[in-house]
Amino acid sequence: xxxxxxxxxxxxxxxxxxxxxWLTSTDHKRIGLMYMYAIGIFFIIGVLLGLLMRIELFKPGxxxxxxxxxxxxxxVHGVIMIFMVVIPGLSAVFGNLFMPIQIGAKDVxxxxxxxxxxxxFMAGAILAVLSQFxxxxxxxxxxxxxxxxxTQTGTNVxxxxxxxxxxxxxxxxxxxxxxxxxxRMRAPGMTWFKMPLFPWALYSTAWIQLLATPIVGITLLMLxxxxxxxxGFFDPALGGDPILFQHLFWIYSHPAVYVMILPAMGVITEIxxxxxxxxxxxxxxxxxxxIAIAGVGYLVWGHHMYTSGMSFTARWIFSFLTFIVAVPSxxxxxxxxxxxxxxxxxxxxxxxxxxxxxxxxxIGGLTGLSLGSLATDVYVHDTAxxxxxxxxxxxxxxxxxxxxxxxxxxxxxxxxxxxxxxxDIAWLILFFGFNMLYFPQFVLGLQGLPRRYYDYMPQFExxxxxxxxxxxxxxxxxxxxxxxxxxxxRNGPQAPDNPWGGKTLEWTxxxxxxxxNFDTPPVVSKEPYDYE
Amino acid sequence: MSDVAxxxxxHRDDLxxxxxxxxxxxxxxxxxGGLFLVYAVYRDIYAEDFHLGALQLNVTxxxxxxxxxxxxxxxxxxSITAIQRGNKKLxxxxxxxxxxxxxxxxxxxxxxxxxKFEHDLYPGSDLVLQFKRxxxxxxGLYFFMTGxxxxxxxxxxxxxxxxxxxxxxxxxxxDDNVLLENGGLYWHLVDLIWIFLxxxxxxxx
Numbered sequence: 001x002x003x004x005x006x007x008x009x010x011x012x013x014x015x016x017x018x019x020x021x022w023l024t025s026t027d028h029k030r031i032g033l034m035y036m037y038a039i040g041i042f043f044i045i046g047v048l049l050g051l052l053m054r055i056e057l058f059k060p061g062x063x064x065x066x067x068x069x070x071x072x073x074x075x076v077h078g079v080i081m082i083f084m085v086v087i088p089g090l091s092a093v094f095g096n097l098f099m100p101i102q103i104g105a106k107d108v109x110x111x112x113x114x115x116x117x118x119x120x121f122m123a124g125a126i127l128a129v130l131s132q133f134x135x136x137x138x139x140x141x142x143x144x145x146x147x148x149x150x151t152q153t154g155t156n157v158x159x160x161x162x163x164x165x166x167x168x169x170x171x172x173x174x175x176x177x178x179x180x181x182x183x184r185m186r187a188p189g190m191t192w193f194k195m196p197l198f199p200w201a202l203y204s205t206a207w208i209q210l211l212a213t214p215i216v217g218i219t220l221l222m223l224x225x226x227x228x229x230x231x232g233f234f235d236p237a238l239g240g241d242p243i244l245f246q247h248l249f250w251i252y253s254h255p256a257v258y259v260m261i262l263p264a265m266g267v268i269t270e271i272x273x274x275x276x277x278x279x280x281x282x283x284x285x286x287x288x289x290x291i292a293i294a295g296v297g298y299l300v301w302g303h304h305m306y307t308s309g310m311s312f313t314a315r316w317i318f319s320f321l322t323f324i325v326a327v328p329s330x331x332x333x334x335x336x337x338x339x340x341x342x343x344x345x346x347x348x349x350x351x352x353x354x355x356x357x358x359x360x361x362x363i364g365g366l367t368g369l370s371l372g373s374l375a376t377d378v379y380v381h382d383t384a385x386x387x388x389x390x391x392x393x394x395x396x397x398x399x400x401x402x403x404x405x406x407x408x409x410x411x412x413x414x415x416x417x418x419x420x421x422x423x424d425i426a427w428l429i430l431f432f433g434f435n436m437l438y439f440p441q442f443v444l445g446l447q448g449l450p451r452r453y454y455d456y457m458p459q460f461e462x463x464x465x466x467x468x469x470x471x472x473x474x475x476x477x478x479x480x481x482x483x484x485x486x487x488x489x490r491n492g493p494q495a496p497d498n499p500w501g502g503k504t505l506e507w508t509x510x511x512x513x514x515x516x517n518f519d520t521p522p523v524v525s526k527e528p529y530d531y532e
Numbered sequence: 533m534s535d536v537a538x539x540x541x542x543h544r545d546d547l548x549x550x551x552x553x554x555x556x557x558x559x560x561x562x563x564x565g566g567l568f569l570v571y572a573v574y575r576d577i578y579a580e581d582f583h584l585g586a587l588q589l590n591v592t593x594x595x596x597x598x599x600x601x602x603x604x605x606x607x608x609x610x611s612i613t614a615i616q617r618g619n620k621k622l623x624x625x626x627x628x629x630x631x632x633x634x635x636x637x638x639x640x641x642x643x644x645x646x647x648k649f650e651h652d653l654y655p656g657s658d659l660v661l662q663f664k665r666x667x668x669x670x671x672g673l674y675f676f677m678t679g680x681x682x683x684x685x686x687x688x689x690x691x692x693x694x695x696x697x698x699x700x701x702x703x704x705x706x707d708d709n710v711l712l713e714n715g716g717l718y719w720h721l722v723d724l725i726w727i728f729l730x731x732x733x734x735x736x737x
Contacts, residue, residue: 110552218565233669238661
């Protein structure tokens with residue numbers, strides 16, 4: 001038996017030094033960090049584009065840009081945020097960083113494939129960014145690429161669609177890797193129901209990635225074929241049907257929403273027992289509700305298309321299924337709250353983010369139900385109400401969960417502790433700014449403000465101004481949070497191995513972890529949240 | 533437990549590798565599944581045009597190609613058995629034979645497509661654009677589906693050639709041949725998709 005002295009994964013490992021040491025590393029933690037740095041940069045770009053839109057909407061009429069530029073910016077904002085930030089976000093970053101450790105493995109099942117996924121992701125991301133600056137201007141179709149406009153507009157749709165296809169491929173490979181890892185590499189004694197709930201969430205997510213992404217892949221290929229070879233899948237003049245595009249697109253893109261939110265729920269499920277020092281309430285219900293969401297979520301895509309032209313039967317069935325999918329989400333929320341009951345709660349930064357998540361996710365979820373019912377949807381379809389709902393789920397849900405995960409696992413990732421007071425203040429600013437930015441848009445939407453317009457009627461001005469100010473407050477919060485973490489990663493005080501008193505396996509190893517995580521493979525005999 | 537306690541030992545899990553390959557094959561089937569869905573929708577709408585379109589296709593060449601692919605699936609399966617029995621030379625020959633059969637498929641396809649182009653039967657041609665909408669879609673689907681399949685044939689050939697080199701330098705050997713099995717699985721997938729395409733496009737007249 002050979003043993004090697006402890007050396008953290010952040011230190012240079014072998015053949016190469018510096019950047020090359022990282023770019024050739026197949027270590028799951030390093031790949032996770034590389035995803036995080038890339039996604040962080042894309043996120044900032046997306047945020048800045050969002051701010052530009054908010055500035056444009058500060059006053060009625062043309063403020064800083066014309067309609068064509070605005071169309072380009074909301075498309076780019078959508079493509080970057082959806083395909084490059086929120087879909088890969090939690091599973092590629094924290095899934096890679098902590099899922100193998102949590103199940104007691106040394107790495108994922110296919111480490112080389114994992115690195116390849118990162119390179120494919122970067123290739124797709126570079127294509128997506130390039131599509132904004134080459135050809136005849138940035139794509140102006142919205143991130144949904146709806147046909148027939150996307151097959152006809154002269155802007156650079158082709159490259160953006162190719163980018164989305166490539167990014168999807170990366171997503172499939174990550175999902176495949178995670179499924180095999182969870183099936184084959186759990187530590188001795190870790191049965192399915194002794195596995196922590198974050199891997200459970202990632203397992204469900206991975207199945208969605210695997211089952212849904214090929215559909216958008218082929219759809220985007222058909223779109224490319226239509227543009228390049230005039231094969232009229234979606235153009236009525238060539239025998240096609242544009243509604244078919246919407247169906248195929250949402251068959252993927254609705255499940256994709258669960259790719260975003262399921263790992264977020266997994267993160268929250270890890271954080272709440274730790275900071276309440278209490279066993280999770282309803283372990284099996286939470287684990288299986290992830291599977292249920294993944295299953296039912298696959299069948300609700302039609303609720304994006306109530307006004308597109310579908311039979312009434314199809315519409316009420318989709319509406320019914322949409323209501324069904326809310327049930328497992330609610331199960332999770334009730335279980336989180338029940339876990340807190342009689343717990344010894346420590347109001348630390350990760351827990352604050354988790355609380356914000358529950359609050360914002362509930363608003364997002366419930367407004368989602370009012371959009372899922374036929375009558376109200378027809379009224380608020382394509383208004384700012386949808387924008388507000390979507391951002392409450394995606395930013396308030398997935399985004400805040402990402403920040404929660406970041407603050408929760410930061411000491412483990414870098415072995416350093418951040419300034420918790422500044423982190424708390426940043427959280428407060430973020431939370432306040434977020435609600436100020438998006439809540440007015442619910443009201444504006446109900447009053448009839450359509451989305452995706454660079455201009456608006458004067459009666460909407462109060463709400464738009466509030467929203468823009470909120471956007472800047474949010475931006476200050478983000479900058480403050482990131483600066484605090486960067487300072488901590490460089491010069492923060494040493495963090496202990498288990499700063500929060502967590503019980504899952506990642507807290508049993510040194511911070512930052514050594515290259516292959518465990519000196520001796522752990523043998524699991526207890527359930528993951530064994531507090532009492 | 534001493535074998536797992538050694539650090540930096542090579543992780544090997546044949547069952548896991550095969551599970552990964554099966555999952556990947558599943559995603560490929562779903563990719564084509566999207567196309568089959570589109571095919572089903574349009575065939576339902578334009579049943580008669582699809583019937584007339586299918587009459588234009590060369591069933592003889594299609595049948596020949598089906599036979600060629602089926603045989604190639606057999607040869608790749610035989611190569612796996614060969615290496616499992618330790619016969620490296622035979623295994624390499626069989627892989628090479630599979631690649632040759634794939635070439636035969638592509639040559640046939642070249643003549644088939646070539647004839648279509650000669651008769652102006654390709655998407656976006658002046659002739660096709662005068663057809664009824666269902667026929668335009670049929671020829672669009674025909675070229676897109678067989679084209680995407682052809683692309684997979686080419687990838688499969690590259691995979692098989694990699695297998696050949698790995699057999700040559702004994703990376704794949706009697707005891708460690710899961711790579712060849714996975715390569716073979718991919719080739720079976722290429723075959724399987726054609727088995728679906730052939731009746732859908734050529735035979736349902």
